[in-house]
Amino acid sequence: MFDIPLHSLYMMLFVVGLLIIASFARWSIKRKKPHADHTELKQRIQSWWWMIAILFGILVASDTVSIVFFALLSFLALKEFFSIMPTRQADRRILLWAYLAIPIQYYWVATEWYGMFLIFIPIYVFLFLPMRAVFVGETSGFIRSLGTIHWAVMLSVLCISHIAYLLQLPVKNEQAGGLGLVLFLIFITQFNDVCQYIWGKTLGKHKIIPKVSPKKTWEGFIGGVITVTIISGMLAPYLTPLTTGQGFIAGALIAISGFIGDVVISSVKRDLAIKDSGTLIPGHGGLLDRVDSLIYTAPLFFHFLYYTHY
């Protein structure tokens, strides 16, 4: 029915298998300790099922559907940013233009205009938004406003659109297809989140940046980087054109930058004294809380891959 490359199909089945194991694990924990409150864990795993079902369903549908989906993801992420960050009433018109950057950026992705895809936001949007703001005429708070708006657009539109462009690159690993690249990036990024959490929970002692994220430890970070680097080296040749050696580098890159993405968004939330950026995903918080690490890993993985193979 769907023309899914074999390696990508097995990868998706593997992820579904992991989720089934997680669901059974939760079920057995609940049987052992029936009185403790497991609501958050339950919500988290349920939300994972939803997210995986939606993501896989869209990825196997078609590339166009996937590009529209990632555009929607950018929209929701940008909206979450604008909602929690301080903006002036005078910025309303500028924010509308910033939203308009999303369909245009994804149009470059859909038409595979690589050069424009790269420079549209850092050059054209970057220069246009302040000009539009000048015409609005409110100069009080101008610098701060334009700085935060452009920063939000870079993170939630330019960075996330790199995931969609992975699907447009010429296929070099026939058995995995463009789909394999997206699955690899998303799986390794989320696997890194889980690994750092588990290593931190079991061995964590020395705090890494207590002011931003008191639960993050050196043990969690290093344990995560090592585990993810090894797994990535094993998985990369299966799903991507990368060799095992390059897979190790990609893994370390994703593990380190995923951690940074996580703590950058944590700093934003800490600055605003909020715990979550939204309530879109039950048990996880907002969309930004879920894609924080992906925002950093997507462009870095993309350009590493592009430099080594294209």
Next chain:
Amino acid sequence: MNRILKILFFGLFIKPIVLLGLGLNVFFKFRLPQTGPAIIVANHNSHLDTMVLMSLYPLSQIHRVRPVAAADYFLANRYIAWFSLNVIGIIPITRSQITDKTVLFDKCYQALDNGDILLIFPEGSRGAPEQLSALKKGIYHLVKARPDVNVVPVMLHGLGRALPKGEAILVPFNCDVVIGESLPFIEDSPRYIASISDALNTLLALCLTRQAVVEDDE
């Protein structure tokens, strides 16, 4: 017929806009009164306030939710009047020439006796974006005659940015809807008004978007 119009309007138009164009952070949804008679008191910054509160209800229940609205504004021209009365289902009240309070609230009591849920914005008008204006006393006089009715405070935040007074274009923002616990009636009118105001301000602390509004210099 009006009920069908209402379901169509909310199902095809308002709910999709609220879901995608806005996006809500709803806290304590279980506190929302499921059946009438009940009164929801909320702060008021935007025309979206009414739409958002009504959209929290399932389509099958939406006809039970009745916004109490100023007759001089919403009945001012016949098209808006038809739309307000038939599609939204407002209960119009006259803001000026308040003489006999029982006559004034006659339709509100009818609706409460009918098991409806009233939406009331005690600030009276939308006011400056994201600022709680002084609450009017009308709510006290209304509840006085039905002191046992379930009164639930709801804090809305961020809608004044998405569609403030005097603007026609909606800018997408996530908005907070924080639902409070049922408020008991207090005989003393200043104390009762203060208790509503306090409840709304307490709920404000939970809003994710509370820091996001910067006041413009005059």
